[in-house]
Amino acid sequence: MLRSSIGIGLIAIMAATPAMAEIARIKQSSGAASVQRGAQQLKASPGLQLLAGDKLVTGKDGRMSLTFVDNTRFAVGPNSQVSVSDFQYDRTRQTGSFVTQVDRGSLAVVSGKVAKSNRDAMKVRTPNTLLGVRGTKFIVEVPD
Amino acid sequence: MRAGIALAGLLLGGCATSSLVLLPDDEGHQGSVAVLEVKGQPTDAVIADGNSRTALGNKSPTAKPLGNKGLKEQEAALLTGLPPPARSFTLYFELGTVTLTPQSTTVLNALRAEIAGRSGPEVEVIGHTDTVGSADDNDILSMRRAEEVLNWLASQGFDRSIMSAVGRGERELKEPSVDNFDSPINRRVEVIVR
Numbered sequence: 001m002l003r004s005s006i007g008i009g010l011i012a013i014m015a016a017t018p019a020m021a022e023i024a025r026i027k028q029s030s031g032a033a034s035v036q037r038g039a040q041q042l043k044a045s046p047g048l049q050l051l052a053g054d055k056l057v058t059g060k061d062g063r064m065s066l067t068f069v070d071n072t073r074f075a076v077g078p079n080s081q082v083s084v085s086d087f088q089y090d091r092t093r094q095t096g097s098f099v100t101q102v103d104r105g106s107l108a109v110v111s112g113k114v115a116k117s118n119r120d121a122m123k124v125r126t127p128n129t130l131l132g133v134r135g136t137k138f139i140v141e142v143p144d
Numbered sequence: 145m146r147a148g149i150a151l152a153g154l155l156l157g158g159c160a161t162s163s164l165v166l167l168p169d170d171e172g173h174q175g176s177v178a179v180l181e182v183k184g185q186p187t188d189a190v191i192a193d194g195n196s197r198t199a200l201g202n203k204s205p206t207a208k209p210l211g212n213k214g215l216k217e218q219e220a221a222l223l224t225g226l227p228p229p230a231r232s233f234t235l236y237f238e239l240g241t242v243t244l245t246p247q248s249t250t251v252l253n254a255l256r257a258e259i260a261g262r263s264g265p266e267v268e269v270i271g272h273t274d275t276v277g278s279a280d281d282n283d284i285l286s287m288r289r290a291e292e293v294l295n296w297l298a299s300q301g302f303d304r305s306i307m308s309a310v311g312r313g314e315r316e317l318k319e320p321s322v323d324n325f326d327s328p329i330n331r332r333v334e335v336i337v338r
Contacts, residue, residue, distance in 0.1 A: 025338070027227040027264045046264030047306070067227045067266070067338045075225040077218060091268075092312070108222040110169060110229070120178060126162045128183050129200040134190075136175025139165040139219050 023087040024050040024068040031078070032059030052087040056080065058105065070096060072112035072122070079144070080105020085125075089114055098122040106141045109133070162200040165219060166191055166207065170229060179205055230338045231258055235293060237331040240276065240285070242292040245328070256300050258337050266338045267302070269294050269309040272316055274330035275323045279313060287311030289333050 026035070026048040033044040036055040042048060044056070044064045056064060058080045065075045070089045076082055081103040089096035095117035100107070102124060111133050115122035120132030126142050168174045176192035179200070187203050196207035215223070233255045235248040244252070259265050271290030273282040290309035298304055319329045 022266075025264050025266050027262070028225070048264070063225055065225050065227045067230065069266070069268075069338070071230040071336075071338065073227045073229070075222050075227075077222045077225075091310075106218065106222055108219075108226055110226060111175070112230075115175075120180065123180070126200055128162060129179060130181035131164070131200075132178035132180045134176045134178060135169070135173075136177065137167045137169045138177060139167075139222060140162070141165075141219075142162045 021051050022049045022069065023052055023084065023089070024066045024072075024074075026050070027065045027067055029062070029064035031061035031063060033057070033062040033064040033076075050084065052084060055083040057082075068098075068112060068114075070094070070098070070113040072098065072114065073110040074100075075108040077106035077108075080107065082107050087114075093117075096121060099125065101125040102140050102142050103127065104142050104144060106139060108137075108139045110137045111135055164191060164198045164200055165210070165215070166194060166196050166198070167223075168194045179203075227338075228262070230336055233258070233335045233337070235333045235335065236328060237289055237333070239274075239326060239328075239331065242285075242288050252296065255335055255337070256297070259297070259302055259306075262337065265306055267294075267297065267307040268336040268338070269297075269307060270334045270336070271309070271311040272318070272330060272332050272334070273314050274327040275314045275317070275321055275325050277324075283311055283313035285311075286313045289331075293333050293335060 026044050026046055028046060029044040034057050035042040035044050036057055056076050058076055058078055060079055062078055067073050083101040085101050086097060086099040094113045096114040098114040111122055115133045115135050122133040124131040124140055126140060164177060166177060174194040176190050179187050179189040182203050189205055191198050191205060191207050193207040195210045197210060198205045198207045233251055235251055236245045237243060238245060259267060269290045271286035273286045290311050294307050294309045297307060317330050319327050321327050
């Protein structure tokens with residue numbers, strides 16, 4: 001009885017906060033590091049949950065790192081603007097699609113399950129190039 | 145105004161050299177990166193050389209070995225800043241119950257230490273059963289197993305907002321089996337710590 005009420009409580013919590021939409025969490029940040037969500041500017045504190053469409057912004061001394069729910073890992077360097085324009089992931093099937101746009105700065109990536117699920121399911125866009133990620137670790141740099 | 149922005153964009157694409165550094169993954173496997181489009185035009189180039197640097201923006205990119213110089217300082221710093229890889233733990237249960245096997249109770253301590261050692265952790269708890277009993281009952285049992293682990297973690301002081309639990313019933317057998325087969329390997333909860 002107690003257990004089932006806890007279970008229902010959990011479901012209620014999950015429905016109340018858009019937990020299903022969580023795509024990643026901030027792990028570390030330093031210096032000027034924020035997440036831009038529409039008109040909102042959120043401090044990139046460890047544990048902050050990210051949503052699709054969020055833009056990661058760092059200043060001259062800023063850095064942040066994050067892990068996505070498909071196990072993809074990002075490290076964002078100083079003076080960067082990186083948007084997660086699209087992120088869809090089916091946890092049960094372990095498939096999805098993932099588009100990141102690096103407008104400026106530097107981004108290190110270790111790809112996760114989305115990249116493994118289908119050819120070019122994970123894409124990275126720079127101002128002049130569209131890349132298809134085929135399971136690996138890499139750094140993209142876009143100077144000012 | 146718009147022409148000015150477009151011109152600035154062209155100049156940016158033309159002179160500032162975006163680049164890609166391709167590296168082997170942590171297990172030493174070398175993946176590749178396809179160049180799908182350059183300035184809106186489709187291409188079929190693939191960058192596959194590990195430990196290489198490639199200037200982007202050209203339809204036929206040339207990967208150059210990092211060589212003796214290796215990574216630039218800021219590139220090395222970026223890699224150091226990557227979060228640790230996700231880690232997975234498996235806990236096993238007694239037949240038809242939410243009781244952990246004796247060996248698995250020791251895994252709980254390792255699990256707790258792993259979560260405590262991470263910054264901004266996220267914990268995904270996935271319950272499973274063997275094929276003993278009906279599929280519907282096993283959906284419930286797998287969820288109860290996952291909740292049992294989640295509740296234990298909560299009792300250890302971890303905030304519920306960092307954790308989620310699901311039950312997959314007998315859909316994802318670790319050891320494929322016929323129906324109504326008593327399998328200790330399949331009676332499990334997988335915990336992924338990110």
